[in-house]
Amino acid sequence: xxxxxxxxxxxxxxxxxxxxxxxxxxxxxxxxxxxxxxxxxxxxxxxxxxxxxxxxxxxxxxxxxxxxxxxxxxxxxxxxxxxxxxxxxxxxxxxxxxxxxxxxxxxxxxxxxxxxxxxxxxxxxxxxxxxxxxxxxxxxxxxxxxxxxxxxxxxxxxxxxxxxxxxxxxxxxxxxxxxxxxxxxxxxxxxxxxxxxxxxxxxxxxxxxxxxxxxxxxxxxxxxxxxxxxxxxxxxxxxxxxxxxxxxxxxxxxxxxxxxxxxxxxxxxxxxxxxxxxxxxxxxxxxxxxxxxxxxxxxxxxxxxxxxxxxxxxxxxxxxxxxxxxxxxxxxxxxxxxxxxxxxxxxxxxxxxxxxxxxxxxxxxxxxxxxxxxxxxxxxxxxxxxxxxxxxxxxxxxxxxxxxxxxxxxxxxxxxxxxxxxxxxxxxxxxxxxxxxxxxxxxxxxxxxxxxxxxxxxxxxxxxxxxxxxxxxxxxxxxxxxxxxxxxxxxxxxxxxxxxxxxxxxxxxxxxxxxxxxx
Numbered sequence: 001x002x003x004x005x006x007x008x009x010x011x012x013x014x015x016x017x018x019x020x021x022x023x024x025x026x027x028x029x030x031x032x033x034x035x036x037x038x039x040x041x042x043x044x045x046x047x048x049x050x051x052x053x054x055x056x057x058x059x060x061x062x063x064x065x066x067x068x069x070x071x072x073x074x075x076x077x078x079x080x081x082x083x084x085x086x087x088x089x090x091x092x093x094x095x096x097x098x099x100x101x102x103x104x105x106x107x108x109x110x111x112x113x114x115x116x117x118x119x120x121x122x123x124x125x126x127x128x129x130x131x132x133x134x135x136x137x138x139x140x141x142x143x144x145x146x147x148x149x150x151x152x153x154x155x156x157x158x159x160x161x162x163x164x165x166x167x168x169x170x171x172x173x174x175x176x177x178x179x180x181x182x183x184x185x186x187x188x189x190x191x192x193x194x195x196x197x198x199x200x201x202x203x204x205x206x207x208x209x210x211x212x213x214x215x216x217x218x219x220x221x222x223x224x225x226x227x228x229x230x231x232x233x234x235x236x237x238x239x240x241x242x243x244x245x246x247x248x249x250x251x252x253x254x255x256x257x258x259x260x261x262x263x264x265x266x267x268x269x270x271x272x273x274x275x276x277x278x279x280x281x282x283x284x285x286x287x288x289x290x291x292x293x294x295x296x297x298x299x300x301x302x303x304x305x306x307x308x309x310x311x312x313x314x315x316x317x318x319x320x321x322x323x324x325x326x327x328x329x330x331x332x333x334x335x336x337x338x339x340x341x342x343x344x345x346x347x348x349x350x351x352x353x354x355x356x357x358x359x360x361x362x363x364x365x366x367x368x369x370x371x372x373x374x375x376x377x378x379x380x381x382x383x384x385x386x387x388x389x390x391x392x393x394x395x396x397x398x399x400x401x402x403x404x405x406x407x408x409x410x411x412x413x414x415x416x417x418x419x420x421x422x423x424x425x426x427x428x429x430x431x432x433x434x435x436x437x438x439x440x441x442x443x444x445x446x447x448x449x450x451x452x453x454x455x456x457x458x459x460x461x462x463x464x465x466x467x468x469x470x471x472x473x474x475x476x477x478x479x480x481x482x483x484x485x486x487x488x489x490x491x492x493x494x495x496x497x498x499x500x501x502x503x504x505x506x507x508x509x510x511x512x513x514x515x516x517x518x519x
Contacts, residue, residue, distance in 0.1 A: 021068070056125035063111075063122040063129075069104055070112035103133070110136040117152075117159045131162040131170055138174035141195060150181035172369060175361060189357030196361060196371035200226060231368045233303075238430040240302040241295070326415045330358040331372045367418035405434040409448055420455040422481045427455035435459055437471055437479070452479050 038044060072078070073086040083089035091101035111119040111132065118135045121127040127135075135158045142154060157180035161173045175192040183191075203226035211221035287301060330338045335358040342355055362375035413434070420427045432453035438444030452471060454462060461483055462469045468484045 059125040059128055060123060063119070063125075063132075066104060066108035066111060066129075067119075067123070070108040073105060073109060074112075107133050107136055110140070115139060115155060117155050118162070121159050121163065127159065127162045128167075130167045131165075134167060134170050134174060135159060135162055138177050141174075142178060143191060146178065146181055150178075150183075153182075154178060154180045156180070168367070172361070175369070186357050189360035192361050193359035193371055193373075196369065197373060200228070200371055200374055203227065228364070228368050228370055228374065231364060233306075235428075235430055236306060237299050237302045238428045240305065241298045242431045325362045325364045325370065325375050327362045327372070327375060328356055330355050331360065331362060331375070334358055334376075363415075364418075405446055405451055409446075409451060410434065412448060413451060413453060416476060416478050417453050420458055421452050421479050422454060422458040422461075422483070425455060425458060427457075429453055431455050433459045435462060449477055452481060454481065458483070 069086070069090060072089070076086075078084075078086050078089035081089060081092075083092065085105075087098065087102040087105045090096065090104055091098050094101070096104075107129075111122065115136060118127065118132055122129070122132045135155065138158055139151065139155060142151060146154070154177050158170075158174065158177055161170055165173060175195055176188050178191050179188045207223075207225045209221065209223040209225075211219050213219050290298070290301075293301070338355050338358055342352070359372045361369040362372055363369050414429060417429045417432070419425060419429055420432055432455055435452040435454050436444045436446070437450040437452050444450060458481065461467055462481065466485055470482045470484070472480050472482075474480060
């Protein structure tokens with residue numbers, strides 16, 4: 001308890017009630033010691049429910065800490081030690097950074113004053129601290145025209161999403177959160193557009209690059225760029241370092257089981273394939289240790305290859321990678337052109353045609369969202385490939401004529417998937433192999449609606465005779481896959497074989513673990 005006494009000395013004398021808090025904390029501290037002893041016991045078997053329950057308790061403790069901080073802010077406890085602000089007081093007590101302490105105080109105050117539903121869910125351990133912060137940020141950005149009952153509806157909807165979505169998807173849900181207030185589609189889209197435009201402007205203004213040469217012949221640097229631009233680099237590097245692509249050895253690309261297309265053939269004409277060809281001309285491979293490298297090192301070497309083969313004669317033109325973005329016809333044409341088209345159709349047919357909003361988020365196959373205006377700008381520069389939703393369809397079904405899925409089919413599926421279809425797997429779509437839901441060897445067709453993108457690990461798993469794979473169809477035909485190993489195998493009957501440690505990524509379809517114990 002010496003650390004507590006030290007804090008008391010800096011903070012000044014606390015009310016007698018604070019002694020009750022410390023006594024409870026001492027009791028909890030002893031409980032953690034007992035828990036650590038149990039965890040260290042190798043005879044105990046770990047289950048997913050154990051990790052979930054521990055995480056829930058940790059969330060409750062985080063919520064309690066913020067409630068304590070909010071109370072200290074109300075009581076102006078900082079004055080007892082002469083601290084300039086509650087943030088400075090918290091930073092001194094916890095040896096935290098000033099920025100981190102400021103975030104703690106801001107979230108604590110917001111939960112205490114304006115977000116009762118979020119505070120309750122966080123306190124019960126149902127919502128993570130990160131997601132609670134996203135809800136608070138979303139609520140702070142709502143239009144001032146919303147009434148208090150409308151704000152309550154939005155918060156309740158956000159809390160429901162915060163309980164089941166990872167942070168990235170929750171942020172995207174926040175962009176259209178005012179829909180819960182029963183606002184029109186046009187208002188929702190405009191609010192979404194305004195937020196994205198503001199985010200993109202601030203991101204572009206915050207961009208920087210710094211580099212310095214080190215005496216060992218290397219250069220170290222760091223950069224901050226808009227996420228949309230970073231996703232271009234990420235997608236190229238992911239393609240070059242895909243486990244199924246050994247861009248250093250063309251013989252490594254063996255035919256995959258069941259008619260699968262590799263995640264990038266060395267002769268597919270892609271950026272990575274071109275780099276392989278350019279590297280091969282230099283003689284023996286410069287990367288004989290490729291298989292022994294970790295992912296960080298592989299990505300570093302992929303970046304070296306990109307820098308060494310930049311098309312310097314085109315640096316002011318096209319971006320070095322094609323990113324697929326999904327847009328509606330209205331977003332591509334704009335409000336004026338859409339209105340003109342609507343009038344022409346009504347004149348010709350005598351019937352009015354309902355068009356949707358011309359602004360809002362344009363979603364890339366990397367998972368990033370551009371504002372409509374940014375997507376149009378990049379499309380003009382050939383920085384991305386628009387997939388226009390609602391436009392004329394392109395034949396992408398090959399039936400029994402072709403065993404392998406085509407690049408056109410891969411591109412089309414990129415409008416639906418940004419990750420492996422296995423529940424909980426965060427491996428990027430660029431690494432995926434297109435699996436036939438109906439095996440080709442059993443008469444299956446190479447049609448788009450039967451394709452399931454799976455990373456190498458989950459593609460091998462789906463062909464494992466000891467594993468049962470369940471494929472579910474969600475909205476817009478997005479498929480999710482769950483795995484269950486035979487109880488006599490390596491996994492227990494109620495533990496899924498998908499990547500539990502990666503978390504569950506919601507894609508709007510049914511993919512709950514069956515019979516999984518809940519805390």
